[in-house]
Amino acid sequence: MPAESIMITVRQSTGTYIAKAKGFKPSASCSAGPRQAAEALATKLGLSSGLLQEQRCDGLEYGRSRFVHPGSITSN
Template sequence: MQTDNTSPITINIRQNTGTYIAKAPGLKPTASCSTGPLQAAEALAKKLGLAPGLIQEQSIGGLGYGCSRFSHSGELATNTSDKAHCPNCGICHTRTETCNEAKARVGGAV
């Protein structure tokens, strides 16, 4: 599940019985959300330790009904707020430490 800071990531969304399911090709984690496709993509980005605000929808013809595609620059999330606790992961860390590094430091799964 490791990503580097330079690899763009594609997130594919499909709708299944009222739930939007997000998957990234080549990466194991998935995420789902009943609110909408963007929210499912943001949930997957958070699981991957990516900055959720950098997701962009791709307008590609030929995708089936209930399917969406988003892209992400691959930039890892970090604490961009002026508060001690990161809004992305809830862990207290600096701007120079990524959310994935903070999770590993406190013993959480990355």
């Protein structure tokens, strides 16, 4: 059974970046940048942060980023 990809959305809020994934309770934040926040969330979810791919931001609100993970549960 193939794993579904996981969409991580990162938003900027008062000097920090907050990452959330729809359908998952954990969130993560980081002041270093959106990629680092997405990587922190991937790690919390037991995913390999090295597999994250940033998506184009067309149509997203200012201060938001989107990352996709293939969904395989393999820690770093």
